[in-house]
Amino acid sequence: MNQDEILAKLSGIFREELDNDDITLTEETTAEDIEEWDSLSHIQLIVAVEKAFGIRFTSSEIQSWNNVGEMVESIKSK
Numbered sequence: 814m815n816q817d818e819i820l821a822k823l824s825g826i827f828r829e830e831l832d833n834d835d836i837t838l839t840e841e842t843t844a845e846d847i848e849e850w851d852s853l854s855h856i857q858l859i860v861a862v863e864k865a866f867g868i869r870f871t872s873s874e875i876q877s878w879n880n881v882g883e884m885v886e887s888i889k890s891k
Contacts, residue, residue: 814888814889816840816885816889819885819888819889820838820839820840820881820885822865822866823838823862823881823884823885823888824836824837824838826858826861826862826865827847827850827858829861830854830857830858830861831847831849831850831854831858832849833847833849838881839881839882840880840881840882840885841880841881841882842880842881843879843880843881859875862884862888866888866891868888868891870887874887
């Protein structure tokens with residue numbers, strides 16, 4: 814799976830979990846860019862992403878992310 818395919822799949826997950834069909838992710842997107850993305854929904858997003866991609870993130874990986882691009886890189890590395 815390449816960067817664009819992962820980003821497209823993540824956009825779908827974010828739209829579903831945050832109940833907002835207008836969300837379009839870029840590698841630079843952060844939680845501050847999406848009104849519905851708060852600390853509680855962050856946990857739900859992580860769980861949904863792990864399930865969709867069949868992977869598990871470490872807590873240090875999750876804490877190191879500054880934007881969606883870094884999440885994509887973590888997914889690609891697995």
